[in-house]
Amino acid sequence: MTTTSDTNIKTYTPISKNEIITNTTYRNNIASNYTELIENFEKSFRYEENKNEYWGPTELSIFYGSPLYIQASETQKITLNHLYWITQYNQTASTEANAVLYNQITEGVFNAVGGYEILCKELSLETEQEHTHIRAFHSVGYATRNALFGNTAFTRPKPIQSKINSSHKSTNISLFLPNLNWESLKEDAWKQISIRLSSGNGKAFYSEYLLSLHKMGKRIPVQTTGLLGQVVPQSVSKLLTTNFGSSPFSACFFYATRYMANMLLKNWEQRYLQHYKYLEQSGRHIPVPVAISYYHMLDESYHTTISQLISQDLYKDFNKPTLYEQFMANAVFYRGQELLLSGLSGVMPSTFRNDGLFLQPLYKILTSPVFSFDHDTALHWLRRALCEEHDGYHMNIKHHHRLITTMKQAFQPLNYLWPVNRQLGIMSSGCSIERNLRANKKDFDLFSKSSEQVKNY
Amino acid sequence: MLSFLAIAIMLSNDVKVTPSTAEIESWLRQYLAKVLEISEQDIDNYANFDNYGLDSAIAVSLTGDLEEWLGRRINPTLLYNYTTIASLSENLAIEISNES
Numbered sequence: 021m022t023t024t025s026d027t028n029i030k031t032y033t034p035i036s037k038n039e040i041i042t043n044t045t046y047r048n049n050i051a052s053n054y055t056e057l058i059e060n061f062e063k064s065f066r067y068e069e070n071k072n073e074y075w076g077p078t079e080l081s082i083f084y085g086s087p088l089y090i091q092a093s094e095t096q097k098i099t100l101n102h103l104y105w106i107t108q109y110n111q112t113a114s115t116e117a118n119a120v121l122y123n124q125i126t127e128g129v130f131n132a133v134g135g136y137e138i139l140c141k142e143l144s145l146e147t148e149q150e151h152t153h154i155r156a157f158h159s160v161g162y163a164t165r166n167a168l169f170g171n172t173a174f175t176r177p178k179p180i181q182s183k184i185n186s187s188h189k190s191t192n193i194s195l196f197l198p199n200l201n202w203e204s205l206k207e208d209a210w211k212q213i214s215i216r217l218s219s220g221n222g223k224a225f226y227s228e229y230l231l232s233l234h235k236m237g238k239r240i241p242v243q244t245t246g247l248l249g250q251v252v253p254q255s256v257s258k259l260l261t262t263n264f265g266s267s268p269f270s271a272c273f274f275y276a277t278r279y280m281a282n283m284l285l286k287n288w289e290q291r292y293l294q295h296y297k298y299l300e301q302s303g304r305h306i307p308v309p310v311a312i313s314y315y316h317m318l319d320e321s322y323h324t325t326i327s328q329l330i331s332q333d334l335y336k337d338f339n340k341p342t343l344y345e346q347f348m349a350n351a352v353f354y355r356g357q358e359l360l361l362s363g364l365s366g367v368m369p370s371t372f373r374n375d376g377l378f379l380q381p382l383y384k385i386l387t388s389p390v391f392s393f394d395h396d397t398a399l400h401w402l403r404r405a406l407c408e409e410h411d412g413y414h415m416n417i418k419h420h421h422r423l424i425t426t427m428k429q430a431f432q433p434l435n436y437l438w439p440v441n442r443q444l445g446i447m448s449s450g451c452s453i454e455r456n457l458r459a460n461k462k463d464f465d466l467f468s469k470s471s472e473q474v475k476n477y
Numbered sequence: 478m479l480s481f482l483a484i485a486i487m488l489s490n491d492v493k494v495t496p497s498t499a500e501i502e503s504w505l506r507q508y509l510a511k512v513l514e515i516s517e518q519d520i521d522n523y524a525n526f527d528n529y530g531l532d533s534a535i536a537v538s539l540t541g542d543l544e545e546w547l548g549r550r551i552n553p554t555l556l557y558n559y560t561t562i563a564s565l566s567e568n569l570a571i572e573i574s575n576e577s
Contacts, residue, residue, distance in 0.1 A: 117553075
Protein backbone atom coordinates (compact mmCIF):
# COMPACT_ATOMS: atom_id res chain seq x y z
CA MET A 21 0.00 0.00 0.00
CA THR A 22 1.31 3.46 -0.89
CA THR A 23 0.93 6.40 1.48
CA THR A 24 2.01 9.99 1.31
CA SER A 25 3.79 11.46 4.32
CA ASP A 26 3.48 15.03 5.56
CA THR A 27 6.62 15.95 3.67
CA ASN A 28 5.08 14.71 0.41
CA ILE A 29 7.68 11.97 0.13
CA LYS A 30 6.12 8.68 -0.94
CA THR A 31 6.73 5.93 1.56
CA TYR A 32 5.72 2.30 1.41
CA THR A 33 4.03 0.81 4.43
CA PRO A 34 4.44 -2.90 4.82
CA ILE A 35 1.54 -4.82 3.39
CA SER A 36 -0.71 -6.13 6.17
CA LYS A 37 -1.36 -9.80 6.90
CA ASN A 38 -4.98 -9.34 5.79
CA GLU A 39 -3.86 -7.91 2.46
CA ILE A 40 -1.42 -10.76 1.89
CA ILE A 41 -4.16 -13.34 2.51
CA THR A 42 -6.63 -11.47 0.30
CA ASN A 43 -4.17 -11.02 -2.57
CA THR A 44 -2.97 -14.62 -2.44
CA THR A 45 -6.50 -16.00 -2.29
CA TYR A 46 -7.64 -13.85 -5.21
CA ARG A 47 -4.58 -14.73 -7.30
CA ASN A 48 -5.02 -18.46 -6.68
CA ASN A 49 -8.76 -18.35 -7.18
CA ILE A 50 -8.57 -16.54 -10.50
CA ALA A 51 -5.86 -18.93 -11.71
CA SER A 52 -7.89 -22.02 -10.84
CA ASN A 53 -10.30 -23.72 -13.24
CA TYR A 54 -12.53 -25.52 -10.72
CA THR A 55 -15.63 -23.50 -11.60
CA GLU A 56 -15.21 -24.26 -15.31
CA LEU A 57 -14.78 -27.94 -14.53
CA ILE A 58 -18.00 -27.92 -12.46
CA GLU A 59 -19.81 -26.29 -15.39
CA ASN A 60 -18.52 -28.94 -17.80
CA PHE A 61 -19.49 -31.78 -15.48
CA GLU A 62 -22.94 -30.28 -15.01
CA LYS A 63 -23.52 -30.10 -18.76
CA SER A 64 -22.45 -33.70 -19.23
CA PHE A 65 -24.65 -35.11 -16.46
CA ARG A 66 -27.19 -37.77 -17.44
CA TYR A 67 -28.87 -39.62 -14.62
CA GLU A 68 -29.06 -42.83 -16.64
CA GLU A 69 -25.27 -42.89 -16.93
CA ASN A 70 -24.73 -42.41 -13.19
CA LYS A 71 -27.65 -44.23 -11.63
CA ASN A 72 -25.96 -47.54 -10.85
CA GLU A 73 -23.13 -46.17 -8.75
CA TYR A 74 -22.88 -44.61 -5.31
CA TRP A 75 -22.26 -40.88 -5.38
CA GLY A 76 -20.40 -40.88 -2.10
CA PRO A 77 -19.61 -43.09 0.87
CA THR A 78 -22.54 -45.32 1.81
CA GLU A 79 -22.94 -43.62 5.19
CA LEU A 80 -23.93 -40.43 3.38
CA SER A 81 -27.36 -41.84 2.58
CA ILE A 82 -30.84 -40.95 3.76
CA PHE A 83 -32.02 -43.41 6.47
CA TYR A 84 -28.45 -44.73 6.89
CA GLY A 85 -28.14 -46.87 10.02
CA SER A 86 -31.91 -47.19 10.53
CA PRO A 87 -33.80 -50.53 10.45
CA LEU A 88 -35.17 -49.52 7.03
CA TYR A 89 -31.68 -49.09 5.57
CA ILE A 90 -30.55 -52.46 6.89
CA GLN A 91 -33.35 -54.29 5.05
CA ALA A 92 -33.21 -52.15 1.87
CA SER A 93 -32.06 -53.71 -1.42
CA GLU A 94 -28.78 -52.62 -3.04
CA THR A 95 -30.68 -50.58 -5.66
CA GLN A 96 -32.67 -48.81 -2.94
CA LYS A 97 -29.47 -48.10 -0.99
CA ILE A 98 -27.89 -46.52 -4.07
CA THR A 99 -31.00 -44.38 -4.59
CA LEU A 100 -30.95 -43.25 -0.94
CA ASN A 101 -27.32 -42.29 -1.47
CA HIS A 102 -28.32 -40.19 -4.53
CA LEU A 103 -31.20 -38.60 -2.65
CA TYR A 104 -28.86 -37.56 0.15
CA TRP A 105 -26.64 -35.83 -2.41
CA ILE A 106 -29.46 -33.89 -4.04
CA THR A 107 -31.06 -32.97 -0.70
CA GLN A 108 -27.85 -31.64 0.82
CA TYR A 109 -26.95 -29.72 -2.33
CA ASN A 110 -30.45 -28.32 -2.59
CA GLN A 111 -29.89 -26.78 0.84
CA THR A 112 -26.40 -25.70 -0.25
CA ALA A 113 -27.84 -23.99 -3.34
CA SER A 114 -30.23 -21.99 -1.15
CA THR A 115 -27.42 -20.92 1.16
CA GLU A 116 -25.25 -19.99 -1.82
CA ALA A 117 -28.14 -17.88 -3.10
CA ASN A 118 -27.91 -16.05 0.26
CA ALA A 119 -24.21 -15.54 -0.46
CA VAL A 120 -24.90 -14.14 -3.94
CA LEU A 121 -27.18 -11.49 -2.49
CA TYR A 122 -25.15 -10.59 0.60
CA ASN A 123 -21.77 -10.73 -1.14
CA GLN A 124 -23.01 -7.99 -3.44
CA ILE A 125 -24.50 -5.93 -0.61
CA THR A 126 -21.40 -6.13 1.57
CA GLU A 127 -19.03 -5.62 -1.35
CA GLY A 128 -20.96 -2.38 -1.86
CA VAL A 129 -20.01 -1.36 1.70
CA PHE A 130 -16.31 -2.22 1.31
CA ASN A 131 -16.29 -0.31 -1.98
CA ALA A 132 -17.83 2.71 -0.27
CA VAL A 133 -15.20 2.56 2.49
CA GLY A 134 -12.38 2.35 -0.09
CA GLY A 135 -9.00 0.64 0.05
CA TYR A 136 -10.38 -2.88 -0.34
CA GLU A 137 -10.26 -3.24 -4.12
CA ILE A 138 -8.79 -6.74 -4.27
CA LEU A 139 -11.20 -7.98 -1.65
CA CYS A 140 -14.10 -6.58 -3.70
CA LYS A 141 -12.77 -8.27 -6.83
CA GLU A 142 -12.55 -11.54 -4.93
CA LEU A 143 -16.14 -11.15 -3.69
CA SER A 144 -17.36 -10.45 -7.24
CA LEU A 145 -15.56 -13.54 -8.46
CA GLU A 146 -17.08 -15.63 -5.66
CA THR A 147 -20.55 -14.36 -6.60
CA GLU A 148 -20.01 -15.51 -10.20
CA GLN A 149 -18.77 -18.86 -8.98
CA GLU A 150 -21.81 -19.31 -6.73
CA HIS A 151 -24.06 -18.90 -9.79
CA THR A 152 -22.29 -21.81 -11.49
CA HIS A 153 -22.47 -23.94 -8.33
CA ILE A 154 -26.20 -23.32 -7.89
CA ARG A 155 -26.86 -24.12 -11.53
CA ALA A 156 -24.93 -27.41 -11.24
CA PHE A 157 -26.82 -28.46 -8.09
CA HIS A 158 -30.12 -27.56 -9.72
CA SER A 159 -29.35 -29.50 -12.90
CA VAL A 160 -28.33 -32.69 -11.13
CA GLY A 161 -31.26 -32.38 -8.70
CA TYR A 162 -33.77 -31.72 -11.47
CA ALA A 163 -32.64 -34.62 -13.65
CA THR A 164 -32.48 -37.00 -10.68
CA ARG A 165 -35.91 -36.08 -9.33
CA ASN A 166 -37.46 -36.39 -12.76
CA ALA A 167 -35.87 -39.79 -13.31
CA LEU A 168 -36.89 -41.13 -9.91
CA PHE A 169 -40.26 -39.55 -9.29
CA GLY A 170 -41.43 -38.04 -12.55
CA ASN A 171 -41.96 -34.37 -13.13
CA THR A 172 -43.20 -32.46 -10.02
CA ALA A 173 -44.25 -35.62 -8.18
CA PHE A 174 -41.63 -35.27 -5.49
CA THR A 175 -41.99 -31.57 -4.96
CA ARG A 176 -45.72 -31.65 -4.64
CA PRO A 177 -46.42 -29.33 -1.75
CA LYS A 178 -48.67 -29.71 1.26
CA PRO A 179 -52.30 -28.79 0.76
CA ILE A 180 -53.31 -25.21 1.27
CA GLN A 181 -55.00 -24.92 4.63
CA SER A 182 -56.71 -21.60 4.31
CA LYS A 183 -56.78 -18.50 2.23
CA ILE A 184 -53.38 -17.44 1.04
CA ASN A 185 -52.06 -14.37 2.82
CA SER A 186 -51.07 -11.90 0.21
CA SER A 187 -48.81 -9.06 1.20
CA HIS A 188 -50.39 -6.96 -1.52
CA LYS A 189 -53.85 -6.59 -0.01
CA SER A 190 -55.04 -3.03 0.38
CA THR A 191 -55.33 -1.59 3.82
CA ASN A 192 -57.94 1.00 4.76
CA ILE A 193 -55.28 3.67 4.75
CA SER A 194 -54.03 2.78 1.31
CA LEU A 195 -57.57 3.06 -0.01
CA PHE A 196 -57.52 6.69 0.98
CA LEU A 197 -53.96 7.27 -0.19
CA PRO A 198 -53.76 5.18 -3.35
CA ASN A 199 -50.49 6.64 -4.55
CA LEU A 200 -48.57 5.82 -1.42
CA ASN A 201 -46.08 3.00 -1.92
CA TRP A 202 -45.98 1.34 1.49
CA GLU A 203 -43.31 -1.19 0.61
CA SER A 204 -41.02 1.55 -0.57
CA LEU A 205 -41.72 3.62 2.56
CA LYS A 206 -40.98 0.62 4.74
CA GLU A 207 -37.68 0.02 2.97
CA ASP A 208 -36.74 3.65 3.40
CA ALA A 209 -37.60 3.45 7.10
CA TRP A 210 -35.39 0.36 7.55
CA LYS A 211 -32.61 2.20 5.76
CA GLN A 212 -32.85 5.25 8.04
CA ILE A 213 -33.05 3.08 11.17
CA SER A 214 -30.08 0.97 10.09
CA ILE A 215 -27.95 4.00 9.30
CA ARG A 216 -28.81 5.77 12.56
CA LEU A 217 -28.15 2.74 14.75
CA SER A 218 -25.04 1.54 12.97
CA SER A 219 -21.36 2.17 13.59
CA GLY A 220 -20.94 3.28 9.98
CA ASN A 221 -20.15 6.81 9.04
CA GLY A 222 -23.74 7.93 8.46
CA LYS A 223 -24.77 7.45 4.85
CA ALA A 224 -21.16 7.42 3.65
CA PHE A 225 -20.71 3.65 3.92
CA TYR A 226 -24.19 2.65 2.80
CA SER A 227 -23.92 -0.19 0.30
CA GLU A 228 -23.55 0.96 -3.29
CA TYR A 229 -25.43 -2.16 -4.34
CA LEU A 230 -28.46 -1.27 -2.21
CA LEU A 231 -28.30 2.29 -3.52
CA SER A 232 -28.38 0.98 -7.07
CA LEU A 233 -31.47 -1.11 -6.27
CA HIS A 234 -33.19 1.99 -4.84
CA LYS A 235 -32.25 4.01 -7.93
CA MET A 236 -33.68 1.36 -10.26
CA GLY A 237 -36.87 1.30 -8.21
CA LYS A 238 -36.24 -2.36 -7.31
CA ARG A 239 -37.28 -3.91 -4.02
CA ILE A 240 -34.72 -5.34 -1.62
CA PRO A 241 -34.99 -9.10 -2.12
CA VAL A 242 -36.24 -11.18 0.79
CA GLN A 243 -34.85 -14.70 0.84
CA THR A 244 -36.74 -17.30 2.83
CA THR A 245 -34.46 -20.28 2.25
CA GLY A 246 -30.81 -21.04 2.94
CA LEU A 247 -29.10 -20.56 6.28
CA LEU A 248 -30.00 -16.90 6.72
CA GLY A 249 -33.44 -17.23 5.16
CA GLN A 250 -34.35 -19.85 7.74
CA VAL A 251 -32.68 -18.25 10.73
CA VAL A 252 -34.19 -14.81 10.29
CA PRO A 253 -37.98 -14.44 10.40
CA GLN A 254 -39.40 -13.00 7.21
CA SER A 255 -40.68 -9.94 9.10
CA VAL A 256 -37.15 -8.80 9.98
CA SER A 257 -35.37 -10.14 6.93
CA LYS A 258 -35.30 -6.80 5.10
CA LEU A 259 -34.07 -5.04 8.22
CA LEU A 260 -31.18 -7.48 8.51
CA THR A 261 -30.41 -7.11 4.81
CA THR A 262 -30.32 -3.34 5.24
CA ASN A 263 -28.12 -3.72 8.33
CA PHE A 264 -25.57 -5.74 6.35
CA GLY A 265 -25.43 -2.86 3.90
CA SER A 266 -25.20 -0.06 6.46
CA SER A 267 -21.86 -0.41 8.21
CA PRO A 268 -18.53 -2.16 7.80
CA PHE A 269 -19.05 -4.03 11.09
CA SER A 270 -22.40 -5.48 10.04
CA ALA A 271 -21.01 -6.27 6.59
CA CYS A 272 -18.21 -8.20 8.30
CA PHE A 273 -20.70 -9.98 10.56
CA PHE A 274 -22.38 -11.45 7.49
CA TYR A 275 -19.13 -13.37 6.95
CA ALA A 276 -19.41 -14.91 10.41
CA THR A 277 -22.72 -16.46 9.30
CA ARG A 278 -21.13 -17.42 5.96
CA TYR A 279 -18.27 -19.03 7.86
CA MET A 280 -20.81 -21.00 9.88
CA ALA A 281 -22.37 -22.21 6.60
CA ASN A 282 -18.91 -23.05 5.19
CA MET A 283 -18.16 -25.25 8.21
CA LEU A 284 -21.54 -26.98 8.13
CA LEU A 285 -20.89 -27.79 4.47
CA LYS A 286 -17.33 -28.94 4.99
CA ASN A 287 -18.45 -31.27 7.78
CA TRP A 288 -20.02 -33.61 5.20
CA GLU A 289 -18.50 -32.49 1.88
CA GLN A 290 -15.05 -33.53 3.08
CA ARG A 291 -16.26 -37.13 2.82
CA TYR A 292 -17.03 -36.66 -0.90
CA LEU A 293 -13.54 -35.33 -1.43
CA GLN A 294 -12.09 -38.43 0.21
CA HIS A 295 -14.39 -40.63 -1.86
CA TYR A 296 -13.23 -38.92 -5.08
CA LYS A 297 -9.60 -39.48 -4.15
CA TYR A 298 -10.29 -43.12 -3.31
CA LEU A 299 -11.96 -43.70 -6.69
CA GLU A 300 -9.20 -41.85 -8.51
CA GLN A 301 -6.39 -43.75 -6.76
CA SER A 302 -8.03 -47.10 -7.37
CA GLY A 303 -8.56 -46.27 -11.05
CA ARG A 304 -12.34 -46.56 -10.82
CA HIS A 305 -14.98 -44.63 -12.71
CA ILE A 306 -15.93 -41.37 -11.00
CA PRO A 307 -19.64 -40.52 -11.18
CA VAL A 308 -20.34 -36.92 -12.25
CA PRO A 309 -21.88 -35.82 -8.90
CA VAL A 310 -18.77 -37.01 -7.03
CA ALA A 311 -16.62 -34.92 -9.36
CA ILE A 312 -18.89 -31.89 -8.85
CA SER A 313 -18.59 -32.30 -5.07
CA TYR A 314 -14.82 -32.59 -5.32
CA TYR A 315 -14.33 -29.44 -7.40
CA HIS A 316 -16.97 -27.60 -5.44
CA MET A 317 -15.06 -28.19 -2.24
CA LEU A 318 -11.85 -26.95 -3.86
CA ASP A 319 -13.64 -23.86 -5.19
CA GLU A 320 -15.26 -23.21 -1.82
CA SER A 321 -11.91 -23.38 -0.04
CA TYR A 322 -11.20 -19.84 -1.32
CA HIS A 323 -14.57 -18.67 -0.07
CA THR A 324 -13.94 -20.22 3.34
CA THR A 325 -10.59 -18.44 3.62
CA ILE A 326 -12.30 -15.13 2.86
CA SER A 327 -15.15 -15.82 5.32
CA GLN A 328 -12.59 -16.56 8.02
CA LEU A 329 -10.46 -13.53 7.21
CA ILE A 330 -13.33 -11.04 7.25
CA SER A 331 -15.16 -12.48 10.25
CA GLN A 332 -12.10 -13.01 12.45
CA ASP A 333 -9.70 -10.23 11.48
CA LEU A 334 -10.94 -7.66 9.01
CA TYR A 335 -13.76 -6.41 11.25
CA LYS A 336 -11.08 -5.04 13.58
CA ASP A 337 -10.16 -2.47 10.88
CA PHE A 338 -13.44 -0.66 11.51
CA ASN A 339 -15.42 1.08 14.25
CA LYS A 340 -16.54 -1.13 17.10
CA PRO A 341 -20.17 -2.25 16.85
CA THR A 342 -22.91 -0.20 18.46
CA LEU A 343 -25.07 -1.91 21.09
CA TYR A 344 -27.75 -2.37 18.44
CA GLU A 345 -25.35 -4.04 15.98
CA GLN A 346 -23.97 -6.24 18.73
CA PHE A 347 -27.48 -7.28 19.74
CA MET A 348 -28.53 -8.06 16.16
CA ALA A 349 -25.36 -10.07 15.50
CA ASN A 350 -25.82 -12.09 18.68
CA ALA A 351 -29.53 -12.64 18.08
CA VAL A 352 -28.86 -14.00 14.57
CA PHE A 353 -26.02 -16.20 15.80
CA TYR A 354 -28.08 -17.51 18.73
CA ARG A 355 -31.00 -18.33 16.45
CA GLY A 356 -28.63 -20.06 14.03
CA GLN A 357 -27.41 -22.31 16.84
CA GLU A 358 -30.96 -23.00 17.98
CA LEU A 359 -32.35 -23.81 14.56
CA LEU A 360 -29.54 -25.47 12.65
CA LEU A 361 -27.02 -26.79 15.14
CA SER A 362 -28.77 -28.07 18.24
CA GLY A 363 -30.92 -30.91 16.94
CA LEU A 364 -29.95 -34.35 15.71
CA SER A 365 -31.50 -35.97 12.67
CA GLY A 366 -31.87 -39.74 12.77
CA VAL A 367 -32.15 -40.04 8.99
CA MET A 368 -30.03 -37.26 7.45
CA PRO A 369 -26.36 -37.68 8.39
CA SER A 370 -24.59 -34.46 9.34
CA THR A 371 -27.87 -32.59 9.75
CA PHE A 372 -28.43 -31.11 13.16
CA ARG A 373 -32.10 -30.45 13.43
CA ASN A 374 -34.99 -32.69 14.39
CA ASP A 375 -36.76 -34.62 11.66
CA GLY A 376 -40.21 -33.07 11.92
CA LEU A 377 -39.52 -30.92 8.90
CA PHE A 378 -38.50 -33.92 6.80
CA LEU A 379 -41.50 -36.14 7.59
CA GLN A 380 -43.44 -35.30 4.48
CA PRO A 381 -40.62 -35.74 1.93
CA LEU A 382 -39.52 -38.93 3.70
CA TYR A 383 -43.06 -40.28 3.47
CA LYS A 384 -43.06 -39.41 -0.23
CA ILE A 385 -39.86 -41.38 -0.78
CA LEU A 386 -41.30 -44.43 0.94
CA THR A 387 -44.55 -44.35 -1.03
CA SER A 388 -42.80 -43.55 -4.33
CA PRO A 389 -41.65 -46.26 -6.78
CA VAL A 390 -38.33 -46.36 -4.90
CA PHE A 391 -39.99 -48.41 -2.10
CA SER A 392 -43.64 -48.64 -3.21
CA PHE A 393 -44.87 -48.95 0.38
CA ASP A 394 -48.54 -48.51 1.20
CA HIS A 395 -49.51 -45.89 3.75
CA ASP A 396 -49.36 -48.11 6.86
CA THR A 397 -46.04 -49.71 5.90
CA ALA A 398 -44.51 -46.31 5.18
CA LEU A 399 -45.58 -45.06 8.62
CA HIS A 400 -44.21 -48.20 10.27
CA TRP A 401 -40.71 -47.67 8.81
CA LEU A 402 -40.81 -43.94 9.42
CA ARG A 403 -41.62 -44.51 13.08
CA ARG A 404 -38.78 -47.00 13.46
CA ALA A 405 -36.31 -44.67 11.76
CA LEU A 406 -37.28 -41.58 13.71
CA CYS A 407 -38.52 -42.79 17.09
CA GLU A 408 -36.21 -45.73 17.86
CA GLU A 409 -32.54 -45.49 18.76
CA HIS A 410 -30.32 -46.87 15.98
CA ASP A 411 -26.83 -46.58 14.50
CA GLY A 412 -27.79 -43.57 12.40
CA TYR A 413 -28.21 -41.46 15.54
CA HIS A 414 -24.91 -42.62 17.00
CA MET A 415 -23.07 -41.88 13.78
CA ASN A 416 -24.65 -38.44 13.56
CA ILE A 417 -23.65 -37.58 17.11
CA LYS A 418 -20.03 -38.14 16.05
CA HIS A 419 -20.51 -35.68 13.15
CA HIS A 420 -21.97 -33.23 15.65
CA HIS A 421 -19.06 -33.53 18.09
CA ARG A 422 -16.59 -32.92 15.29
CA LEU A 423 -18.45 -29.80 14.22
CA ILE A 424 -18.66 -28.40 17.78
CA THR A 425 -14.87 -28.54 18.03
CA THR A 426 -14.39 -26.73 14.71
CA MET A 427 -17.05 -24.12 15.47
CA LYS A 428 -15.61 -23.34 18.90
CA GLN A 429 -12.18 -22.73 17.39
CA ALA A 430 -13.72 -20.45 14.78
CA PHE A 431 -15.91 -18.28 16.97
CA GLN A 432 -13.99 -18.16 20.26
CA PRO A 433 -11.96 -15.12 19.05
CA LEU A 434 -15.05 -13.00 18.30
CA ASN A 435 -15.21 -10.97 21.49
CA TYR A 436 -18.38 -9.12 20.54
CA LEU A 437 -20.32 -12.40 20.78
CA TRP A 438 -22.16 -13.34 23.98
CA PRO A 439 -20.49 -16.23 25.86
CA VAL A 440 -23.37 -18.56 24.88
CA ASN A 441 -22.52 -17.87 21.23
CA ARG A 442 -18.73 -17.82 21.52
CA GLN A 443 -18.79 -21.15 23.33
CA LEU A 444 -21.56 -22.60 21.14
CA GLY A 445 -23.59 -23.20 24.31
CA ILE A 446 -26.91 -24.00 22.59
CA MET A 447 -25.26 -26.31 20.09
CA SER A 448 -23.37 -28.18 22.80
CA SER A 449 -26.30 -28.63 25.17
CA GLY A 450 -28.86 -29.65 22.52
CA CYS A 451 -27.16 -32.77 21.34
CA SER A 452 -28.80 -35.71 23.05
CA ILE A 453 -30.28 -38.77 21.36
CA GLU A 454 -32.96 -39.06 24.06
CA ARG A 455 -34.09 -35.48 23.63
CA ASN A 456 -34.26 -35.80 19.87
CA LEU A 457 -36.12 -39.09 20.03
CA ARG A 458 -38.72 -37.36 22.23
CA ALA A 459 -39.04 -34.46 19.78
CA ASN A 460 -39.28 -36.81 16.80
CA LYS A 461 -41.92 -38.93 18.52
CA LYS A 462 -44.04 -35.85 19.13
CA ASP A 463 -43.74 -34.76 15.49
CA PHE A 464 -44.34 -38.26 14.21
CA ASP A 465 -47.54 -38.65 16.29
CA LEU A 466 -48.88 -35.40 14.89
CA PHE A 467 -47.99 -36.52 11.37
CA SER A 468 -49.59 -39.93 11.68
CA LYS A 469 -52.74 -38.46 13.25
CA SER A 470 -53.29 -36.52 10.09
CA SER A 471 -52.93 -39.77 8.17
CA GLU A 472 -56.28 -39.51 6.44
CA GLN A 473 -55.19 -36.20 4.95
CA VAL A 474 -51.84 -37.71 4.04
CA LYS A 475 -53.48 -40.75 2.45
CA ASN A 476 -55.50 -38.52 0.19
CA TYR A 477 -52.56 -36.29 -0.50
CA MET B 478 -34.57 -26.63 -48.65
CA LEU B 479 -34.95 -23.33 -46.84
CA SER B 480 -38.40 -24.12 -45.57
CA PHE B 481 -37.17 -27.49 -44.31
CA LEU B 482 -34.40 -25.69 -42.44
CA ALA B 483 -36.84 -23.18 -40.99
CA ILE B 484 -39.08 -25.97 -39.72
CA ALA B 485 -36.11 -27.79 -38.27
CA ILE B 486 -35.06 -24.68 -36.39
CA MET B 487 -38.58 -24.14 -35.13
CA LEU B 488 -38.80 -27.69 -33.86
CA SER B 489 -35.40 -27.75 -32.26
CA ASN B 490 -34.92 -27.21 -28.54
CA ASP B 491 -32.78 -24.20 -29.28
CA VAL B 492 -35.76 -22.02 -30.09
CA LYS B 493 -35.84 -19.27 -27.52
CA VAL B 494 -39.13 -17.90 -26.29
CA THR B 495 -39.13 -14.21 -25.38
CA PRO B 496 -42.30 -13.80 -23.38
CA SER B 497 -43.76 -10.71 -21.79
CA THR B 498 -44.33 -10.30 -18.04
CA ALA B 499 -47.99 -11.21 -18.55
CA GLU B 500 -47.11 -14.39 -20.45
CA ILE B 501 -44.69 -15.48 -17.74
CA GLU B 502 -47.33 -14.75 -15.10
CA SER B 503 -49.81 -16.84 -17.01
CA TRP B 504 -47.34 -19.73 -17.35
CA LEU B 505 -46.52 -19.61 -13.64
CA ARG B 506 -50.19 -19.52 -12.66
CA GLN B 507 -50.91 -22.58 -14.79
CA TYR B 508 -47.82 -24.33 -13.45
CA LEU B 509 -48.68 -23.72 -9.80
CA ALA B 510 -52.34 -24.60 -10.33
CA LYS B 511 -51.24 -27.93 -11.80
CA VAL B 512 -48.71 -28.65 -9.05
CA LEU B 513 -51.09 -27.62 -6.26
CA GLU B 514 -54.11 -29.19 -7.93
CA ILE B 515 -56.20 -26.10 -7.41
CA SER B 516 -57.99 -23.74 -9.73
CA GLU B 517 -55.96 -21.01 -11.39
CA GLN B 518 -58.43 -18.54 -9.92
CA ASP B 519 -57.22 -19.45 -6.43
CA ILE B 520 -53.66 -18.43 -7.25
CA ASP B 521 -52.65 -15.00 -5.99
CA ASN B 522 -49.89 -13.29 -7.99
CA TYR B 523 -48.77 -11.39 -4.90
CA ALA B 524 -48.69 -14.24 -2.39
CA ASN B 525 -45.33 -15.59 -1.34
CA PHE B 526 -44.49 -19.07 -2.69
CA ASP B 527 -43.95 -20.09 0.94
CA ASN B 528 -47.63 -19.53 1.62
CA TYR B 529 -48.48 -22.28 -0.83
CA GLY B 530 -46.27 -24.70 1.05
CA LEU B 531 -43.63 -24.66 -1.65
CA ASP B 532 -40.16 -25.23 -0.25
CA SER B 533 -36.75 -24.73 -1.80
CA ALA B 534 -37.06 -28.02 -3.70
CA ILE B 535 -39.68 -26.40 -5.90
CA ALA B 536 -37.07 -23.84 -6.95
CA VAL B 537 -35.16 -26.68 -8.57
CA SER B 538 -38.17 -28.07 -10.45
CA LEU B 539 -39.55 -24.69 -11.34
CA THR B 540 -36.21 -23.46 -12.66
CA GLY B 541 -35.80 -26.60 -14.76
CA ASP B 542 -39.33 -26.46 -16.16
CA LEU B 543 -39.08 -22.73 -16.84
CA GLU B 544 -35.82 -23.25 -18.72
CA GLU B 545 -37.43 -25.98 -20.83
CA TRP B 546 -40.31 -23.69 -21.70
CA LEU B 547 -38.12 -20.68 -22.43
CA GLY B 548 -35.50 -22.70 -24.30
CA ARG B 549 -32.79 -20.81 -22.44
CA ARG B 550 -30.98 -20.86 -19.13
CA ILE B 551 -32.09 -18.42 -16.48
CA ASN B 552 -30.31 -16.83 -13.56
CA PRO B 553 -30.63 -19.53 -10.90
CA THR B 554 -30.92 -17.02 -8.05
CA LEU B 555 -34.05 -15.33 -9.44
CA LEU B 556 -36.34 -17.78 -7.69
CA TYR B 557 -34.64 -17.20 -4.36
CA ASN B 558 -34.83 -13.42 -4.63
CA TYR B 559 -38.28 -13.03 -6.11
CA THR B 560 -40.76 -15.21 -4.32
CA THR B 561 -44.11 -14.16 -5.76
CA ILE B 562 -45.52 -14.74 -9.24
CA ALA B 563 -45.68 -10.99 -9.83
CA SER B 564 -42.12 -10.16 -8.78
CA LEU B 565 -40.58 -13.23 -10.44
CA SER B 566 -42.40 -12.58 -13.75
CA GLU B 567 -41.40 -8.93 -13.81
CA ASN B 568 -37.74 -9.58 -13.06
CA LEU B 569 -37.48 -12.58 -15.34
CA ALA B 570 -38.99 -10.60 -18.24
CA ILE B 571 -36.46 -7.81 -17.62
CA GLU B 572 -33.60 -10.29 -17.59
CA ILE B 573 -34.75 -11.99 -20.78
CA SER B 574 -35.21 -8.69 -22.62
CA ASN B 575 -31.76 -7.54 -21.49
CA GLU B 576 -30.25 -10.71 -22.95
CA SER B 577 -32.15 -10.50 -26.24
